[in-house]
Amino acid sequence: MTSPEETALADTLRDLAGSPPFAIDAADVAAIERRGRRRWQRALALRGLAGVAVIALATAGAVGAVAAHGRTGTGGAGTPGTTRMAGYVRQQIETAPSPANSLLEVRQTDSGAADPSGVDTIWTDPATGNIMLLDGSGQAKLAYWQHDYYKNKVLNEDGTQVNYGPRTWWTDDVLVGGPVKGPVPSGPAETGYFTPAEVKAYLARPGWKITGYPTVDGHSTVEISFSKDGLTDDIWADARTYEVVRTLRKFPRLGTITQNYYWVPRSAAMTTLVNHPKVPAGFKEVPADLRRSGDLRHRVRHRRLDLGR
Amino acid sequence: MGHVQGAAGRADEFREFALERASSLHQVAYLLCGDWHLAHDLVQETLVRAYRYWPRIRQADSPDAYVRRILVNEVRGRQRRRERAESVARFTVEPAVPDAADDIARRDRVLQALLELPLQQRATVVLRYLEGMSQAETAELLGCSEGTVKSQSSRALTTLRKYLVLTEATI
Numbered sequence: 028m029t030s031p032e033e034t035a036l037a038d039t040l041r042d043l044a045g046s047p048p049f050a051i052d053a054a055d056v057a058a059i060e061r062r063g064r065r066r067w068q069r070a071l072a073l074r075g076l077a078g079v080a081v082i083a084l085a086t087a088g089a090v091g092a093v094a095a096h097g098r099t100g101t102g103g104a105g106t107p108g109t110t111r112m113a114g115y116v117r118q119q120i121e122t123a124p125s126p127a128n129s130l131l132e133v134r135q136t137d138s139g140a141a142d143p144s145g146v147d148t149i150w151t152d153p154a155t156g157n158i159m160l161l162d163g164s165g166q167a168k169l170a171y172w173q174h175d176y177y178k179n180k181v182l183n184e185d186g187t188q189v190n191y192g193p194r195t196w197w198t199d200d201v202l203v204g205g206p207v208k209g210p211v212p213s214g215p216a217e218t219g220y221f222t223p224a225e226v227k228a229y230l231a232r233p234g235w236k237i238t239g240y241p242t243v244d245g246h247s248t249v250e251i252s253f254s255k256d257g258l259t260d261d262i263w264a265d266a267r268t269y270e271v272v273r274t275l276r277k278f279p280r281l282g283t284i285t286q287n288y289y290w291v292p293r294s295a296a297m298t299t300l301v302n303h304p305k306v307p308a309g310f311k312e313v314p315a316d317l318r319r320s321g322d323l324r325h326r327v328r329h330r331r332l333d334l335g336r
Numbered sequence: 337m338g339h340v341q342g343a344a345g346r347a348d349e350f351r352e353f354a355l356e357r358a359s360s361l362h363q364v365a366y367l368l369c370g371d372w373h374l375a376h377d378l379v380q381e382t383l384v385r386a387y388r389y390w391p392r393i394r395q396a397d398s399p400d401a402y403v404r405r406i407l408v409n410e411v412r413g414r415q416r417r418r419e420r421a422e423s424v425a426r427f428t429v430e431p432a433v434p435d436a437a438d439d440i441a442r443r444d445r446v447l448q449a450l451l452e453l454p455l456q457q458r459a460t461v462v463l464r465y466l467e468g469m470s471q472a473e474t475a476e477l478l479g480c481s482e483g484t485v486k487s488q489s490s491r492a493l494t495t496l497r498k499y500l501v502l503t504e505a506t507i
Contacts, residue, residue, distance in 0.1 A: 037465040039446050044363030044466060051358040056351050059380060063387030179479035202409045205402040
């Protein structure tokens with residue numbers, strides 16, 4: 028095809044696509060923004076608590092330091108005390124033991140409509156970033172594995188879901204957003220918890236307060252809270268080891284998500300279970316049910332919240 | 337206060353972007369799916385996603401390219417998931433109906449020929465010839481090499497030419 032033909036093709040395509048003309052107005056954009064905000068809030072409800080955990084761990088370290096100096100205040104960021112706290116936390120994070128020999132087990136309940144079935148158990152292998160979720164039992168049992176990876180600088184979520192009721196399974200590989208700017212991050216695409224660098228960035232933000240020292244799951248903990256615009260985060264962390272014990276996120280309309288955290292030993296069986304999807308014999312592969320696969324995908328996402336926004 | 341003003345500024349930027357680019361996005365969407373109303377739906381979904389990732393998109397080298405990529409990915413995703421199988425996944429179209437106006441009939445045949453192409457080739461043609469993107473830009477947006485864009489474009493044009501010769505139309 029010669030250049031004049033290509034020019035003619037371009038003209039024809041413009042004619043085809045431009046007639047009748049299409050436009051949106053301010054009301055359309057407002058509706059788009061409303062949909063975007065709702066989706067964003069819903070995603071926040073299901074994504075962020077694992078990340079919050081590390082902040083809790085970090086802040087708990089700071090609390091320990093403050094307590095060691097005989098102080099029991101509840102100063103927020105932006106005060107002299109907070110500056111000192113953040114510095115201490117950074118040091119604690121950098122010297123914290125690596126979870127290389129453990130897997131993170133999160134037991135999650137959601138009082139909102141997003142997960143009416145009860146408790147999800149979500150394992151994350153911090154070495155690979157791979158995630159496995161178990162939900163329900165018997166005919167209602169679901170198993171879901173997710174592997175996140177970058178391809179051509181675009182984050183992909185590769186999910187495998189097994190539905191025990193209908194004895195079916197599917198895979199669903201979706202692209203998430205557009206290409207990243209600059210080099211692709213090294214290591215697991217999505218680790219499910221904050222990296223020290225991310226935590227450092229968040230520590231500069233105000234709003235967190237110490238609200239108590241309760242005992243949770245047998246741990247002496249420090250409780251810290253963040254509240255804004257009707258959204259409340261509560262985090263309980265072991266005051267000695269700084270490990271997160273529990274997080275709670277309360278939304279004004281979307282209910283409450285509670286996550287209990289357990290670092291479990293990395294056994295060969297658990298490592299295989301989390302990193303290698305297993306479909307029971309006799310189950311039939313079917314096309315992915317978008318609504319259901321999307322639901323589980325949201326539940327296992329451990330992307331970070333934009334804290335202090 | 338500065339935070340609030342920043343957020344308001346970002347919201348204004350998004351609105352301006354959406355109002356300005358919706359028509360162009362719709363043109364791409366229409367040529368990729370062949371359905372006017374579905375294209376509208378695709379544009380809305382693309383802009384909803386763009387809204388959500390706007391803080392990141394606005395910092396990209398080319399917000400335009402970023403959002404177009406979201407659109408192409410949305411089309412790909414729908415095709416892959418076989419959602420709306422009749423109008424999207426298989427991209428079937430009504431047979432071109434002869435029109436009194438030759439020009440309209442010819443355009444219908446071009447559209448039909450375009451929709452017969454595999455999605456990757458169709459996207460290559462639309463981005464190259466409707467959007468006027470370079471091979472490098474097209475490659476980056478589609479996540480493939482420039483060589484692939486070149487070969488896909490060549491195959492697409494060859495197929496279009498054959499199809500249009502068979503239907504006695506020219507482009």
